[in-house]
Amino acid sequence: MIQITGLTKVYRRGTPPAVLDLTFDARAGAVTALLGPEDAGKSTALRLMLGLERGQGVALFDGRPYWRLRRPEREVGVLLAGPGGSGAASAAGVVAGHPGRRAQNHLRMLAAAVGVPTRRADELLEQTRLAAVGDQRLRTFSPGMHRRLALAAALLGDPGTLVLDAPTDGLSPRNAEWFHSFLRSFGAAGGTVLVTTRAPKEAAELADRVITLDRGRLVADQPVAEFRRTRLSPEVAVRGPQMARLADLLVGQGAQVRRDGGAGIAVAGIGRTEIGELAYRNGILLHELADRVVEQPAPRATLPVASGRSGRVRVQPSRADSVPAGTVPGDSVPAGTVPGGSVPVEPRSAGAVLSGQRSAAPEPRSSARSDAEPEPRRRPKPGDAPAAGTGPASDGSASTRPVAARTAGAEPSAGRPATGVLPVAGAQTRPGPAGPAEPQGAASAQQMPRPAAEAPSTPPPTGGGVLPALALPATAAAAAAASGTSSTSAAAATTATSPGVGATRPAPPESDLFDETKPTVAVDRLFRDGLSSLAWSEAGDGSDDGNDRGDAAPAAGATDWREDAVAGDLMTADTVRLGRLTLPTEATAPTSTAPTSTAPTTPDHRSE
Ligand SMILES: Nc1ncnc2c1ncn2[C@@H]1O[C@H](COP(=O)(O)OP(=O)(O)OP(=O)(O)O)[C@@H](O)[C@H]1O
Incomplete structure (x- = not known):
């Protein structure tokens, strides 16, 4: 299992x-497919996970950072894109080895390096269907063969996890299909597979779960069935000389019809067979009648203008008694919120792609996780408030962050964060003079009211650079604190995305938003996943040279983090500052918020 928390990378x-x-x-x-268009950040994310790039966040492979794996090649098989990135242009760039070396020798040499017997290399040549060309030099290999040989190399140590960057980019459909079936089998046999792709159709075909990235932000985390429903629309392509007549008939049958090129129409809402029969009964000649799938646009991440970065949120030792009234652990996340809690999305209508003739299709949802699953039980902390409804996940998966699913056809405003009920990330949410000298992000989060799901939907504020407020439960951070978890991500998200209704404080300059020198990433689930006893305040001056492992001293009263090896890894990881969110005692939910008693309870505090 791979657990990614708060990965952040700012190149410049x-x-x-x-x-x-x-x-x-x-x-x-x-x-698991990491899906996103070009430059979405997929490769960067993988490089961060593997420690090939410096940045913020934590990636755990079966509970350990990559750099702590004793024999990484035996635990994680890696296939990264070649120079120049992924895509067809680089397909040839993913060269498995020296062009003058024969494939078998190349793999045997790597087997020796990994410390596995030669026969393992030969087995893998068989498995990757390269045995017949094992004596060929690599310069004669096609991109598909290179890619399969690279996969064989990744598998030498018999790892339980595979991390592959666009393994099928530029490959022939046959090679791509081979990769798909291999990876599916690997997963079905109990392995963990994380694969990036730009193609929604490939993600739908290959993956069990699809994580959608847009400009570096997670905009959706969906099981594949839901992904298919929201991102892929079936339709029927019809061509012939009498399309106008057929279109009238189809519309009369309740179908949605749009023009598709000169002599074609695209039909949704009615099957291919019915269309064919209708045409036949009415004497309409057809030249083409074919099923196809149309990709719907992905949810879009809104760039943060106020803060937007977990790194802006500093975490402090929590005060259990400072939780605002009415905030309880396990407050629900409103529908349509972004898993990961950091980025609001702009809901896009399916009609953005299809013509107005098309009836409302389910919108792509930013997060719509309809399969809300039980949250893994966090190790209880002293002083924790009991969190009703929390239960252990069968696999301890943190991807069980439940996010209330939006219902198809809901008005965008219903799913959208009810900005009118959220306090803003401006002066309104900044700690006042009476407040403790808390970091702004934390304070903002603390003062967030109830989730928008229960609140009346109000129009989002307008104005340049104003974002829709994130439908992150204001109580998430508070609940996190109440339950002994830190929700910096939540805090950051709310800070980042709450628009400036009544805000008087200008957003910090853009250059300040992504200041890498003050990194504090989402740490809530590190606590939730059993590290809650390790809270300590961010000691240091916030500087991060990327090498200051373990410099920060535990706060008074904090458990000695050195007691726990894994925790030690986390605590000393380059950029992670663990701590607990401190909530100002005066923080209260605005009266405009929905009554807390109506809040559905979810076991997760950061399913945002
Ligand atoms: N070494 C680098 N220096 C500066 N910027 C970089 C570097 N590598 C990537 N970037 C930038 O980071 C962003 C994400 O790039 P990344 O390669 O991770 O995207 P991707 O989703 O993998 O794209 P693709 O599908 O094209 O491979 C892009 O804007 C890219 O220009």
């Missing part, structure tokens, strides 16, 4: 992050 100060607060799990026994 003042530029938007390539990856921002990315949090998700790739479970064992399943294929």
